[in-house]
Structure formats: C-alpha cells, structure tokens
Amino acid sequence: MAEPKLKGKQWDLAVERELLAAWAAEPALYAFNPDRGPTFVIDTPPPYPSGDWHPGAVVGYSLIDMVARAQRMLGKAVLFPMGLDRNGINIERTVERKYRKPLHEWDREEFIAKCREEISRIGEGILEIARRMGMTMDLANTYYTDSDAYRAYSQGIFIDLFNKGLFYRGERPTFYCVACGTPLAEADILYEEVPSTLAWIRFPLEGGGSVTIATTRPELLPACRAVIVHPEDARWRDAVGKTAKVAIFGGAAPVVAHPGAKMDFGSGAAMICSYGDMVDVRLFRELQLDPVKAIDEQGRMTKVAGPFAGLAVEEARAKVLLALQAQGLLEKTEAIQHKTPLCERSRTPVEFLSQDAWYLKQLDHREALRRIAHEMAFHPPRHRQLLLDWIDSLTIDWPVSRRRYYHTEIPLWTCKKCNLALVPKPGKYYRPWKDPAPFDECPNCAGTEFVGEDRVFDTWMDSSCSNLWVSRYRIDDGFFEENFPVHLRPQGREIVRTWLYYTTLKSYLVHGKKPFHDVMIHGLGLDAHGRAMHRTTGNYVPADPLIDAHGADAIRYFGASETGPGEDFRISEEKIGGARKFITKLWNVARFISMFPPVPAGKLKASDEWILAEMNVLVAECRGAYEDHNMFVPSNRCREFLWNRFAPHYVEMVKARAYEGDGGAVYTLHAVLQDLLRLLAPIVPFCTDKIWREVYGGSVHGELFPSLRAGVREELTKLTPELEAFNSEVWRLKKERGIPLGQPLEGLGIPESLQRFADDLRKMHHLA
Secondary structure, eight states: OOOOSSOOSSOOTHHHHHHHHHHHTOGGGTSOOGGGSSEEEBOOOOOOOOSSOOHHHHHHHHHHHHHHHHHHHTTOEEEOOOEEOOOSHHHHHHHHHHHTOOGGGSOHHHHHHHHHHHHHHHHHHHHHHHHHTTOOSOGGGOEETTSHHHHHHHHHHHHHHHHTTOEEEEEEEEEEETTTTEEEOGGGEEEEEEEEEEEEEEEEBTTSOEEEEEESOGGGGGGEEEEEEOTTOGGGGGGTTSEEEOTTTOOEEEEEEOTTSOTTSTTSEEEEETTSSHHHHHHHHHTTOOOOOOBOTTSBBOGGGGGGTTOBHHHHHHHHHHHHHHTTOEEEEEEEEEEEEEETTTOOBOEEEEEEEEEEOOGGGHHHHHHHHHHSEEESGGGHHHHHHHHHHOOSOEEOEESOSSSOBOOOEEETTTOOEEOOOTTSOOOTTTSOOSOSSOTTTOOOOEEEOOOEEOHHHHHTTHHHHHTTTTTOHHHHHHHOSEEEEEEEGGGIIIIIHHHHHHHHHHHSSOSEEEEEEEOOEEOTTSOBOOGGGTOOOOHHHHHHHHOHHHHHHHHHHHSOTTOOEEOOHHHHHHHHHHHHHHHHHHHHHTTSOOOOOOOOOHHHHHHHHHHHHHHHHHHHHHHTTOOHHHHHHHHHHIIIIIIIIIIHHHHHHHHTTOHHHHHHHHHHHHHHHHHHTTTSHHHHHHHHHHHTSSOGGGSOOOOOOTTOOGGGGGGHHHHHHHHHHHHHHHHHHTOOTTSOBOSOOOOGGGGGGHHHHHHHHTBO
16 A cells, blocks of 8 residues: 655644745745736735734734635736834834833934834734745735835825815814824724713802703813703703803803703703813804813813813812812712723823814715725625715814824925925925925015924824825836726724725825725634733733644634634634644545545546536635635635545545545545645645645645536536435444444445445445
C-alpha cells in the first residue's frame, strides 16, 4: 500500500508560518495584476492603531480578505490596498496620558513628534497580525493617513471643495468634548442610558404662583431664558404668557406653550438653557432667545454662574442643588436613567457650546445622499437602512475644524487687512500654523500680511478620502475612470454613520456619484454574553493568544461559519476549537486520498457520477455565495458536504475500488478534493494550500474556482436521501447487533432504486 503524501494525522500549526514564508517568496501570487482579468478594487477600512487588535476586528478583516481571495478565484485582478488611519485624538490622548501633560501645554512640534513615535510602534503590531492571519492586502505598500503625501491629498480635496463654496465659517452651538478639548461632529456622539438625578425646581411667577420645572442640569440655571409647557397640559395652562423668576439666579424666563414640551416627563415643564441639549439649541433659534455661556471649554462654570463660577460641572451641579434646597426651591429629586450624549472616544458627557468653527455643508444634500444610498448594493440589503437613518437624523452641518495637533492641518490663511480666507493651490502639504503664506497679496484688498489657520481637520475628513485615494483620483485619470465608483466597501456596521456616510458625502461633493457599487457590512465581535469587549469592563480577550493556540485558519473558519452576513457574533474559544477540528478532518480526508496518485478520468460508476453531481450542486451554491460576498454559505456547505456526505458515504463506498487501483474511483476522489480545496481556499488558505502544494504542486491560490462539471447525470442527486438513509440504517443495525463495521451483515437486501450502487454498497458494508 502506498504511503500518503501528506504526513501527520493532525493539522500542524507550524505549517502556517512555513506557508507565510512561501507566500512572501512568491509576490506575484497576490499582487495586483490588471492583465489577470477585470479589475476589482476594495476600499479596505484603514484600522486605527490603538493597541492590541481586537479579535472581532481580526475576524472582520479576515472576512474582507476572504472576499479579495474569492474575487481572484473568480478571475478578477484585485486591488487590495492596506492603510492605517493614524491621525486623531486617540493617539494624542495616549501621549497625554503617558507623559501626564495635556496637549495645550506642549510645544506643538514636540507633541507631534511624540505622537508619530507612539503611533508608528503600535501600527506595526496590526500589520504583523494581518500577515499572521494570511491576509493578502498589499502590506508592503501600506498607506498612512498621517503621511505628508496623504495629508497633502486630503488638503487638495478640501481646497477643491472650498473653491466650490461648500465650506463656511461660523459661530454656533456645537457638540463639544471637554476631555478632548475640541468640537465634535454628530457622528462622534454616542447616546447611552446613564444614572442621573432629576430635580424638581420651583420658579416663582410674577403676580403670584409658581411653575415647577424638572431638569437633570440644574447647573445651567444661570443660562435659562425660557420655560416651555405643552399647550394641552392643564397643570400649567394658567402660567402660559407669564414671566417666571429663575430660581437662585433671578433671571426672567417667559413661560411659553410649545409642543416640544413632554407632558409625560418630570413635571411637564422644562427650562430652555444655552445649552443643555439639541432641543435647547433649536428652541433658542426658534424663540429668538439671547444665549448665555454658562460653561467654558475647560468644563467649568463661567462668571455668569456667580458664586459657582470656576467649579467643574459635576461639582457645580451638586452645590446648586444644595443652594436650592436651602432656599426652599427644590421640591424633590429622583434617581433616573437618562439618555445622555457621550463623546465616543473619551466617554465623557458632551456639552453644547457656542464655537467658531469651519463647517462643510451637508444638510443641503440629504436628498441626493438618500438617492445615492439606494444606488449602492448592500450586503446584507437590510443594512442600507443604517445609512438612511443616519442621513435622516442629521441636524447640523459638519463641523470639520478641531483645536488639536496630530491631524491634517486646515490649509487656509486669513488676510489681516480684510479678513478674507484664502486657500493655496492643491498638491503640497501645508502647515499654516508654521509655514509662510504661499501667496504675495490678497486678491480682494491687495493686503500682504496673512495669519495661518492653526486648527486641524476632523479625522474623518481624511478617512473619507480613502476610496478616492485607492482609485487613484487625480493620480491616474485612466485608472480612476475605469474603477470609480469603487467596486466594494467592506466595513463594520458601527462605522456606517462615520466612515460610510462621510465617504458617501465626500464622493458626491467631489464627483457627483455614488462612492461604491457594493457595500458589505459585517457585524461586531462580542463576548460570550453578547457584550461589547472593552478593557475597562474586564471582558477583553487579545487576539494574539487565540491565534497562537488555534491558528489562523481556525479563527478564519470560525468567523466565516459562525453567523450570517451582517450579524454580530460572539467570540468563543470553544467554537474556534471546533473550527480547528473541521480543518483536521479536511486534512485527514486529503491525507487518505493522497495515498493514490492522481489519474485521468477512467470509467465512472454510478457512485462516482453521484458524488460529482452533488459536487456540482455545491459548486453552484458556493460560487453564487462568493459572488454575493457571503462567506457563511460556502463555509457551512463545504463542511456539511465533507463531513456528512463525501467522507462517510462516498469515500467509504469506493475505498475498496481505490485500493484496487480503479481509475474511476481514484479520479473522482481527487476531482472532489480539488474542488473542495478551491472552494475553501479563500476561507482556510493555509490548510488548503499545504494540501494542494504537497499533492498537486503549485499553489491553490493561483487557481480559479471550479466550474460545473459537464456530462454528469444530475438526476442522481435525487437518490441522495435514500442512499444516505440506507447507509445509516446498516450502521444502526450493526451497532444494535454488536457487529463491527468491517464484518459481514446477512439478511439485508439493497433496495431496487439503489441497485446501480450495489457493488460499492456490498463492498462498503460487507453485505452477504
């Protein structure tokens, strides 16, 4: 008997590192080659380096890699770039914490140097995990959003849009994070239910009586300019039209009937302050109230707070409540859960401060953006609604300026004489806070002195250029025209409101088109209890130990097979271990087949034609799923086929013929194995490639997906249930009677419908 070509009865994880070396020595295997076929461009999410790569992110990017591998095997020339999003507040806060020194106490250039040093070190860890997981992005040419080239690119697009009149400067209420020290966009905000105290405060009315307001923000009393009650609220009908005296601070606040008041919340009466929430912002405009700034950019009370000036918000809140109680104006307090806006990065409550900022017009384009959302194909389709809901929820234009350092600078200079904002020509990386103005005189007033803008972009201003960058907009006009819209945007659902939305907006404003043909949204990796993983909650599991323990293929297979497209998944080491068992099963089936040298197709028997017909069914299902960017179907269908059909039924049916050298059996065993390896190659690239290299030579990743095999009697698949039921019945009877599987079983006839398989079934079961 011949020895198997594949050695070892278990899948050896050490082989994965051997294959990484082999792939590195074969750069053409995954390289973008336009001569290979039609191009397929993927706008891969540039991950933000913020420490260990989250195992959910590792699975998410592995799914994207499976798409890239599948498209190559569908005959496409795949451009699969890799970027790292290295701008932003996260790395700045890392440096601030490390050196215990807030940003605005640093020399700007020194701080920038420290950020670059930290982010470079962290980023390399992500790239190493990507390599270890067998991801085939162009890691050698990784782009960085903090590089001079990318920043110049982002600035160039800003300059174009600025010249179209799409940016404006204005002072208006905006979201503000005290911890980050910067304005925020709506996409930077999370709303969470947090414990709070609802205070019932009595406001005396001129002429007698009072109105009781309920608020979670008593520290904003000095900024109260009106009280609203619902027009149908009988409790306060007599107060409408009167003027209330603001508790403690004594300001005058008219009582106004307004449908925005919530009769079922608190007392039904609410104070309108500048600014407690977006309702306050809207009503200040609607009622034409004069705003008062009660909280400053450091999160402390201003001088209008009188004796509470200089206190932090939380401290002021507590002391105001004590003062109200002392004056007999606090009727009661109650503990509630309150939906509170938090900064996504710092998780601190957001303030609403009036700020001078640069804005990009977005509200004017909502109808066009909704139309574009319907022009893109979503996978799964239901996740289009995430984008539509976000577009509908927008209330302000996009504030794009930040008072930070480690971001792309806003390329503007202002004329000292006439205050006109000027932009330079695109193409160069500009640092207006440091560089001299790139023009001699103001075109408006001929002034010759200019002040450089010291603010920077919101980081999404850079990230939203990624699809333009990878499709070579303004770099290679011919390539851009052929590949824009970009073929695929794959990403997590948690950044639909940011990355997908801002890219859609930017592409529309730049080119008037949808940014992508297809959008693939994957779910989030959660812990075993369905909670998001965070270090602060103690449920975080780093990816490295999982990879070391189970291997890349097992994690990739787990990610593909665990849930359907777009669904969240729970990181389970037990299930990852189960995925490794499947890989070992594949290895052992291949090891058996490797005993027999491949031969040309001989005379096929009914059993051979049957499994080849079943293989055709599998090929059709898997190819269709891969074309739909669905990894769940091929991963699970291939496992079912291997474990429940091919190995227990067909392999056992033809084992005797294979040992006898029957050409039909040997040919079919190899034909099915080759098809399985090619169908599974995008998902488990290591094991499939090792088997292919050892048994057939070359790499499976240079192959195309199998096509439907011609000349196979497809009608044989109708016999599958009966054939498998017969085999299962024989196994049951032998177990019931204590007969070893290799011993004869008498008195059992083969049904007439299965007579075409009779020879193989007799040999398989040792039927008398």
